[in-house]
Amino acid sequence: MPQRPVNTPPAPLTYEATGVDTRGAEESVRTLAKWIEETFTFNSARPLLPLGYFANVLRLSADLGLAISTDGVGTKLLVAQELGKYDTVGIDCVAMNANDILCVGARPVSMVDYVAVERAEPAFLGQIAKGLRDGALAAAINIPGGEIAQVREMLHGSADGHAFDLVGTCVGTVHPDRLIVGQDVRPGDAVVGIASTGLHSNGFTLARRVLLERAKLRLGEHISELNRTLGEELLEPTRIYVRPVLQMMDEGLRLKALVHITGDGFLNLPRVVAPVGFVIDQLLAPPPIFGLIQTHGQVDDVEMFRVYNMGAGFCVVVDPQDAARVQAIAEQHGHRAAVIGYAVDDPRRRVWIPQHGLVGEGKEFAVAPDARVPTA
Numbered sequence: 001m002p003q004r005p006v007n008t009p010p011a012p013l014t015y016e017a018t019g020v021d022t023r024g025a026e027e028s029v030r031t032l033a034k035w036i037e038e039t040f041t042f043n044s045a046r047p048l049l050p051l052g053y054f055a056n057v058l059r060l061s062a063d064l065g066l067a068i069s070t071d072g073v074g075t076k077l078l079v080a081q082e083l084g085k086y087d088t089v090g091i092d093c094v095a096m097n098a099n100d101i102l103c104v105g106a107r108p109v110s111m112v113d114y115v116a117v118e119r120a121e122p123a124f125l126g127q128i129a130k131g132l133r134d135g136a137l138a139a140a141i142n143i144p145g146g147e148i149a150q151v152r153e154m155l156h157g158s159a160d161g162h163a164f165d166l167v168g169t170c171v172g173t174v175h176p177d178r179l180i181v182g183q184d185v186r187p188g189d190a191v192v193g194i195a196s197t198g199l200h201s202n203g204f205t206l207a208r209r210v211l212l213e214r215a216k217l218r219l220g221e222h223i224s225e226l227n228r229t230l231g232e233e234l235l236e237p238t239r240i241y242v243r244p245v246l247q248m249m250d251e252g253l254r255l256k257a258l259v260h261i262t263g264d265g266f267l268n269l270p271r272v273v274a275p276v277g278f279v280i281d282q283l284l285a286p287p288p289i290f291g292l293i294q295t296h297g298q299v300d301d302v303e304m305f306r307v308y309n310m311g312a313g314f315c316v317v318v319d320p321q322d323a324a325r326v327q328a329i330a331e332q333h334g335h336r337a338a339v340i341g342y343a344v345d346d347p348r349r350r351v352w353i354p355q356h357g358l359v360g361e362g363k364e365f366a367v368a369p370d371a372r373v374p375t376a
Helices: 022-041 076-083 089-102 122-139 204-214 230-234 242-250 265-271 288-297 301-307 320-332
Strands: 056-061 064-072 107-117 146-150 164-174 190-195 255-260 276-280 312-318 337-345 351-353 358-361 364-367
Touching: 064 089, 076 089, 076 164, 076 204, 076 230, 089 107, 089 122, 089 164, 089 242, 089 255, 089 312, 107 122, 107 242, 122 242, 190 276, 190 320, 204 230, 204 288, 242 255, 242 312, 242 320, 255 265, 265 276, 265 301, 265 312, 265 351, 288 301, 301 358, 301 364, 312 320, 312 337, 320 337
Parallel strands: 107 146, 276 351
Antiparallel strands: 056 064, 064 164, 107 164, 190 312, 190 337, 255 312, 276 337, 351 358, 358 364
16 A cells, blocks of 8 residues: 655754855855955055954044944845835844944944835835934934935846845944954953844844745734734834943943844854853843744754844943943833843853853854853
8 A cells, every 4th residue: 555645844944945055155255355355455544453343444543433334134125025115124224234333332423325226216215215214313323325226137026116125334433542342351241132123134034934935924914922913023123222332332331342143143242352252141032033933944043043133132241340331221222131141261252052052153053052151
């Protein structure tokens, strides 16, 4: 008799399985860097940092440095296209750039945007511009110009005629001798995590594959775990951390490092200059969207913590005596915050998440439940 087919559960999803080659991207960056770094000597405004930090800084004079960074919104834009709702992605664009400028201890000042469109329509572009305005207000920056390019042959989105890409370049000011890039981080320094609003603008290719394709959820569907529609959750804007962090700077707190938790999650922490690792042992409660992705996609902890912020969108590494004030300032601005870990002496720059039995190094986490967790 013929055997009945066995219904095997779908394989766990990973970022690579969705077509995002993060490892190949790292090799591509190294190839680009070989040529880009040659430009550092092309004029007198030499970059003060190597490639790879959140932003770089140009020394314009003895007491004036110009911080500069660029980023986009990614495939979150496809969700906006499917919903026909474009008035929040501009906030994301500002957030992804202004938050990175903070990470060198700079004050964001201005941003220009680049919008590539399949077809230019005033109402559609007006919604994008509204989001840019709202983001600029939250980040206390201006937008003195930008570019709109009609490149129909190059763009194909999820809504006919409304494919677009959105990128920004932000600048800020900082004294060139007062950069905050983690050079003073010492074992025992506290890591204060400031809550995210959800996915922010990272990992949307995996999220869309899990929720829309595998789970067959609809963007307009009310999800009880989220207490709103899936589309509303996915378009929740990236949180802008500028005002609370600037207040921390203005109060003269002993800030050691400022870390935007984007793609790579807590593996962004070891980008600091000092040869240290981090133990994250008191995680903030993640928003329910992360559990929804993990359950429907059978995504393991290794992948979740490698791709997503898991509830902490920004981290402040600070002298332990100032940690309570950092937390209070964040909460004063309406952002949940708490001490989530501490720095440790570790030349390998690893990240331990003992609650999930994970140890991260480089760009990867691994399951290591029996690993010794270092103390401060």
